[in-house]
Amino acid sequence: MELWFSECHTNNVKLSIRTNKELYSAQSDYQRFDVMDTPEFGKVLISDGEIVFSEADEFIYDEMVTHVPMAVHPNVKKVLIFGGGDGGVATCFSKYPEIECIDLVEPDEMMVEVCKEYFPEQTAGLSDPRVHIYYMEGLHFLRNVQNEYDIIVNDSTDPFGHEEGLFTKEFYGSCYKALKDDGIMVYQHGSPFFDEDEEACRSMHRKVVKSFPVSRVYQAHIATCPAGYWLFGFASKKYHPLDDLDAKRWKDRHIETWYYTVNLHRGAFMLPKYVEDLLEEEEDK
Amino acid sequence: MDISRQKRAPIYEALERFKKKRVVPFDVPGHKRGRGNPELVELLGEKCVGLDVNSMKPLDNLCHPVSVIREAEDLTADAFGAEHAFLMVGGTTSAVQSMILSCCKPGEEIILPRNVHKSAINALVLCGAIPVYVEPKTEPRIGIALGIEAEAMEETLKKHPHAKAVLINNPTYYGICSDLKKLTELAHEYNMKMLVDEAHGTHLYFGEGLPIDAMRAGADMAAISMHKSGGSLTQSSLLLTNNGVNADYVRQIVNLTQTTSASYLLLSSLDISRRNLALRGRESFDKVIKMAEYARSEINAIGGYYAYGTELINGTSVCGYDVTKLSLYTQEIGLTGIEVYDLLRDEYDIQIEFGDIGNILAYISIGDRMRDIERLVNALADIKRLYEREQLPSISGDYIQPEVVVSPQTAFYSEKKSVPIKESIGSICAEFIMCYPPGIPILAPGERITADIVDYILYAKEKGCSLQGTEDLEAEYLNVLDGMIR
Numbered sequence: 001m002e003l004w005f006s007e008c009h010t011n012n013v014k015l016s017i018r019t020n021k022e023l024y025s026a027q028s029d030y031q032r033f034d035v036m037d038t039p040e041f042g043k044v045l046i047s048d049g050e051i052v053f054s055e056a057d058e059f060i061y062d063e064m065v066t067h068v069p070m071a072v073h074p075n076v077k078k079v080l081i082f083g084g085g086d087g088g089v090a091t092c093f094s095k096y097p098e099i100e101c102i103d104l105v106e107p108d109e110m111m112v113e114v115c116k117e118y119f120p121e122q123t124a125g126l127s128d129p130r131v132h133i134y135y136m137e138g139l140h141f142l143r144n145v146q147n148e149y150d151i152i153v154n155d156s157t158d159p160f161g162h163e164e165g166l167f168t169k170e171f172y173g174s175c176y177k178a179l180k181d182d183g184i185m186v187y188q189h190g191s192p193f194f195d196e197d198e199e200a201c202r203s204m205h206r207k208v209v210k211s212f213p214v215s216r217v218y219q220a221h222i223a224t225c226p227a228g229y230w231l232f233g234f235a236s237k238k239y240h241p242l243d244d245l246d247a248k249r250w251k252d253r254h255i256e257t258w259y260y261t262v263n264l265h266r267g268a269f270m271l272p273k274y275v276e277d278l279l280e281e282e283e284d285k
Numbered sequence: 286m287d288i289s290r291q292k293r294a295p296i297y298e299a300l301e302r303f304k305k306k307r308v309v310p311f312d313v314p315g316h317k318r319g320r321g322n323p324e325l326v327e328l329l330g331e332k333c334v335g336l337d338v339n340s341m342k343p344l345d346n347l348c349h350p351v352s353v354i355r356e357a358e359d360l361t362a363d364a365f366g367a368e369h370a371f372l373m374v375g376g377t378t379s380a381v382q383s384m385i386l387s388c389c390k391p392g393e394e395i396i397l398p399r400n401v402h403k404s405a406i407n408a409l410v411l412c413g414a415i416p417v418y419v420e421p422k423t424e425p426r427i428g429i430a431l432g433i434e435a436e437a438m439e440e441t442l443k444k445h446p447h448a449k450a451v452l453i454n455n456p457t458y459y460g461i462c463s464d465l466k467k468l469t470e471l472a473h474e475y476n477m478k479m480l481v482d483e484a485h486g487t488h489l490y491f492g493e494g495l496p497i498d499a500m501r502a503g504a505d506m507a508a509i510s511m512h513k514s515g516g517s518l519t520q521s522s523l524l525l526t527n528n529g530v531n532a533d534y535v536r537q538i539v540n541l542t543q544t545t546s547a548s549y550l551l552l553s554s555l556d557i558s559r560r561n562l563a564l565r566g567r568e569s570f571d572k573v574i575k576m577a578e579y580a581r582s583e584i585n586a587i588g589g590y591y592a593y594g595t596e597l598i599n600g601t602s603v604c605g606y607d608v609t610k611l612s613l614y615t616q617e618i619g620l621t622g623i624e625v626y627d628l629l630r631d632e633y634d635i636q637i638e639f640g641d642i643g644n645i646l647a648y649i650s651i652g653d654r655m656r657d658i659e660r661l662v663n664a665l666a667d668i669k670r671l672y673e674r675e676q677l678p679s680i681s682g683d684y685i686q687p688e689v690v691v692s693p694q695t696a697f698y699s700e701k702k703s704v705p706i707k708e709s710i711g712s713i714c715a716e717f718i719m720c721y722p723p724g725i726p727i728l729a730p731g732e733r734i735t736a737d738i739v740d741y742i743l744y745a746k747e748k749g750c751s752l753q754g755t756e757d758l759e760a761e762y763l764n765v766l767d768g769m770i771r
Contacts, residue, residue, distance in 0.1 A: 137655070168634065169667065173671065
């Protein structure tokens, strides 16, 4: 029997993945979850018909949103993660002994349950005593938080899903307020290649540039993303992602990675001309 | 209300039957189920243009309803506790005007507060009735007009015992309710009809723990904006009658100005929304109340904003508060309401209902989600963080009671001339000028223009309010009565 899972990346482009079987399907208050077992990507988590991550490429997201700010910020004690219910990012941060507290805000409890059941390696970090999970809306969590965190990560990927509030000016403003004076915010910046994704990407940059003094964008290659191409945002009150990169300090930690290196860190901020152009257009607005 | 009957939706059902018949149209509308206008189909969808049909025997006729529209009106009356209900397709404006035109003839008096919607005063221009304004008190801190006090009403009734009707807007846009029952009893003591502009009160008929609705308070007629809290399409509305008001005469009045080609999109939306409200209204509005109360407490916790609620109730000028409304006073952070309104839209992609000099109103309804409420609250917190000013706005009030010199109709049709606003002080205004929204006239035809009013207009304009009603679209000139300048 031929069984394929397909996700439309645009009305005219589809990514299809051969599927061995569906392992799980359920509807939460926020989204429909499906877990597929596939020969190429291993287990794949799908939310409302769109891939959240696969076993094969999840490490790229996690490493890029963790190690990039960690190699820049000299003194991280408190980290806040939004939409990280799969545990991957928290697990990555838990490799740094100097971090004292990792707060994770996830509105959907079922996200954590599903990942614990089907992606136990990824959620391993959630049992670290420094990790605290808050089941609530990100904006609600942030409302009264001021000058608390060194790093905030917005790990939510879809600006049009139930976490759209995490892609708004009020979210970026609230993050600015929640960060310490030398804090860094890192966020999923979408994929710039297809026309229909471009506007979301532009709008994020436009809002962040207005909210933070330093705002740079970096990239990665992720196979299950639209066009296999993904951007991340680095917004900060003080540190520049390249000028303040302390390569030696990071290398001396000897943290095991599969994607990130400090060389790649430097290269990731070198963007294609068309991406530079569209970002600059928004900066000038 | 007969719940089993309320499960019916006669207009909707008739349209479903009609669709299946595949009737060949040699009547209007000329787009013929969209075939003649493919771009329109692209925009609105085949289903929608397919329902845009003309009145015909199986679908009844709004001007002379005898079958499915009649049934829908009966069901609506039953759902709202009225004797008769009219489905309206010209907005609540036409419902308000039909109430007034049904009760008042030229030269007859009608008692009303001045802070009514412009549609009410427009009706006075049309029919030549004379307004007698009963002055509402103003809330000293937030500057808005409050409800009508029974005492003030009684005094006015004594002075004008021959007036034909009393018209009250209840709740106000901001959510303020008067003692509707008492006011109705007073009006009836003087043999006057009680008309209620309930544009902002559809939900009062279905929600629990909300202020009393007009029909239950014993009023004779009420205008209901189904398209606001009732969930129907924009421009669709209801007119309710009670206490033996002659519905057939009211229909004749409605037909004076109402279209003879009523849209079935609007009519079916009224039918379906009435069914929804009757069957599920209580639980829907429970949810709305919870969301509004949550937002109110979160906003008040930010500090600097004042999201008001039932604490305004004082038993005289405020006898009830509609807690589904999320109105808040913004001037304590140094910003006018209109500035906050503009920031929310331009910077945060959040469109609220209106902002005026001191307040904003976010409309909470059955279509809202908690996550959107969280966005609104955080956006307000962010605005305070980024834009708060030390200096308070120079004008605080949102209501100035003007002096009426001649009747609206006389003023509107008099010889007039156009003068720059600043030079109009002392003259008598010959047209309307208002901020829209909320659409409450700052000046109506026949009222004296004062320095305070001109200051208010210029300030509202400077702060970005959309000023409307004047012949001059830029609202830089005002039409005033010629030859009557003091």
